[in-house]
Amino acid sequence: MSAAADLRALRNAACIVGVDESDEIGNLPHKSQLTLHLEAVANAVRDAGLRISDVDGIFTAGQHSPALLGEALGITPRYVDGTSVGGCSFIIEVGHAVAALHHGLCDVAVVSHGESGRSGVGVSPRRDTSLTGQYEAPFGFGGAPTFFGMLTTRHMHVYGTTLEQWAQVAVSTRRWAMLNPKALRREPLTVADVLASRPVVYPFNVLNICLVTDAGGAVVLTRADRARDCAKPPVYVRGVGEGTEHVMVTQMRDLTFSEATRLAGGKAFRMAGVGPHDFDHVMLYDAFTSGPPLMLEALGLAGRGEGVHCFAEGRSTPGGSLPINTNGGGLSYTHSGMYGIFPIIEATRQLRGECGARQVPGVRLSLVNGMGGMLSAAGTLVLSNEVGS
Amino acid sequence: MELDRPLPNPITPEARPFWDGLREHRLMLPRCGACGHVFFYPRVLCPRCHARDVGWIQASGRGTLHAFEIGYQAFNRAWKVTPPWVLAMVELAEGPRLLSNLVNVEPDPKAIRCDMPVRVVFHRLTDEITLPLFEPAP
Ligand SMILES: [Zn+2]
Numbered sequence: 038m039s040a041a042a043d044l045r046a047l048r049n050a051a052c053i054v055g056v057d058e059s060d061e062i063g064n065l066p067h068k069s070q071l072t073l074h075l076e077a078v079a080n081a082v083r084d085a086g087l088r089i090s091d092v093d094g095i096f097t098a099g100q101h102s103p104a105l106l107g108e109a110l111g112i113t114p115r116y117v118d119g120t121s122v123g124g125c126s127f128i129i130e131v132g133h134a135v136a137a138l139h140h141g142l143c144d145v146a147v148v149s150h151g152e153s154g155r156s157g158v159g160v161s162p163r164r165d166t167s168l169t170g171q172y173e174a175p176f177g178f179g180g181a182p183t184f185f186g187m188l189t190t191r192h193m194h195v196y197g198t199t200l201e202q203w204a205q206v207a208v209s210t211r212r213w214a215m216l217n218p219k220a221l222r223r224e225p226l227t228v229a230d231v232l233a234s235r236p237v238v239y240p241f242n243v244l245n246i247c248l249v250t251d252a253g254g255a256v257v258l259t260r261a262d263r264a265r266d267c268a269k270p271p272v273y274v275r276g277v278g279e280g281t282e283h284v285m286v287t288q289m290r291d292l293t294f295s296e297a298t299r300l301a302g303g304k305a306f307r308m309a310g311v312g313p314h315d316f317d318h319v320m321l322y323d324a325f326t327s328g329p330p331l332m333l334e335a336l337g338l339a340g341r342g343e344g345v346h347c348f349a350e351g352r353s354t355p356g357g358s359l360p361i362n363t364n365g366g367g368l369s370y371t372h373s374g375m376y377g378i379f380p381i382i383e384a385t386r387q388l389r390g391e392c393g394a395r396q397v398p399g400v401r402l403s404l405v406n407g408m409g410g411m412l413s414a415a416g417t418l419v420l421s422n423e424v425g426s
Numbered sequence: 427m428e429l430d431r432p433l434p435n436p437i438t439p440e441a442r443p444f445w446d447g448l449r450e451h452r453l454m455l456p457r458c459g460a461c462g463h464v465f466f467y468p469r470v471l472c473p474r475c476h477a478r479d480v481g482w483i484q485a486s487g488r489g490t491l492h493a494f495e496i497g498y499q500a501f502n503r504a505w506k507v508t509p510p511w512v513l514a515m516v517e518l519a520e521g522p523r524l525l526s527n528l529v530n531v532e533p534d535p536k537a538i539r540c541d542m543p544v545r546v547v548f549h550r551l552t553d554e555i556t557l558p559l560f561e562p563a564p
Contacts, residue, residue, distance in 0.1 A: 038499065167436055167438045168467060169434070170432075170434065171436065171437060171441060171467075172434070172467055172524065172525060173525050174432045174435075174502055174504075175431055175432055175433065175434045175551075176431075176514075176525050176526050176527050176559075177431065177497055177500070177501065177511060177513055177527065178501065178525055179501030179505075180501035180512060182495075182501075183495060183497070183513055184499050186493075186495035186513070187492075187493040187494075187495065187513075187515050190493045190494055190540060191492065191493040191540060194541070195540075195542035220486065235498075236496075236498045237499055238496065238497050238498060238499070238501075238513065239495055239496035239498070239535055240535075285467070286525070287466070287467075287515060287523040287524055287525060288434075292492070342537050407540065416463075
């Protein structure tokens with residue numbers, strides 16, 4: 038049996054049955070990151086109509102190990118996974134949870150995140166590594182914008198992409214945030230506003246860069262047979278994929294094209310039996326305005342250099358032909374540091390029809406794609422409210 | 427004199443020839459003895475053929491500006507260079523890329539373009555540490 042056949046056996050094997058954020062998200066100096074994490078798990082388990090004591094598979098990334106989370110929740114899981122390849126780790130872990138559930142290694146899996154990214158409450162100091170301390174810090178590199186900007190100026194050079202086009206990504210995303218009561222930034226935004234905002238590191242002004250917030254989020258999965266007994270309609274995991282290419286930005290083979298994303302998307306699409314143009318809702322990890330266009334190019338939803346065109350009015354925007362980042366994204370809704378759990382939550386809510394003013398009518402097939410680091414790692418999910426053919 | 431930027435830390439043993447070379451104004455790069463691949467950063471096996479036979483060559487110091495940014499705010503506490511400054515990804519003539527700063531240039535996107543030729547300039551920080559910075563090449 039080939040590896041591809043194995044993957045197809047996992048199609049629809051498990052469902053997302055519970056999702057939620059922590060009790061509140063945003064600027065929360067009165068809450069530790071462990072509190073944010075536990076709130077999110079408790080809320081998502083309740084959303085599924087399950088109890089914390091039902092959880093026997095723990096999947097998490099960041100500063101909390103799965104063992105710590107099990108201890109704090111007061112459970113002894115049968116299965117743990119602490120894959121940590123950046124903000125997309127939770128997306129990748131949904132794939133790992135599907136496999137674990139399919140093989141009976143656990144029955145109720147929780148993929149979860151909690152991070153006091155803004156307030157730093159209960160956060161241990163970041164450790165340096167020999168690579169970034171030796172080869173990057175002495176030249177002023179450090180924050181994520183100083184690395185992702187390199188991909189962005191190279192893309193501008195190769196494809197002629199403009200600052201105005203990147204800004205339009207922020208504008209489109211804000212249009213959705215204005216419809217989401219949980220979004221941090223809800224005031225109207227124009228391309229001119231983005232271009233006039235405070236320069237941080239060219240080509241990024243502050244409005245090209247995601248928020249920094251405190252937040253938790255969690256996703257509960259179980260096998261399809263058990264999912265029918267949960268509180269909400271199941272969301273089928275039709276396809277999963279993961280990939281990694283590099284960590285240091287200098288090691289990325291083509292700065293304008295994410296090999297990790299191509300690998301992750303290709304696997305997820307093959308497993309699901311779908312093509313890049315079959316989706317009617319898309320969630321992309323938007324730490325920077327240039328991220329989502331590059332992801333669309335690597336996933337094959339747009340041609341090389343053409344990802345930015347998907348963010349034009351009438352395409353990605355409310356009422357448009359291919360809605361993207363309908364929660365308001367990391368740019369305007371929330372971004373605690375490892376954002377990857379939140380696009381899964383939003384895709385699930387859209388597929389359940391729970392999104393109120395921002396609900397995309399008739400959503401059947403949703404794409405979730407996230408990155409770790411500088412498009413260094415990637416995770417892709419194909420989600421649906423139908424089993425499909 | 428107070429330094430305006432962080433020293434490389436920690437300096438790892440496998441990178442010692444790189445830092446020793448810079449002190450003598452030579453840009454040294456690891457080269458695979460088995461397949462000839464020149465790479466950066468230093469490590470004990472070749473990332474192309476995975477041979478454990480890694481030696482060193484002196485690079486020409488010439489390359490192109492593969493990508494760049496202009497910094498307006500510091501991203502670590504030890505960085506005290508007066509803004510704006512140019513963050514650079516240089517593709518060396520020998521193949522590998524490294525991060526550095528582009529100096530002796532107007533820190534303005536109109537004055538800088540990707541793929542422009544650059545050459546190394548050695549920037550002494552301490553008796554031990556010299557950094558490879560780059561400037562536009564004629
Ligand atoms: Zn080799």
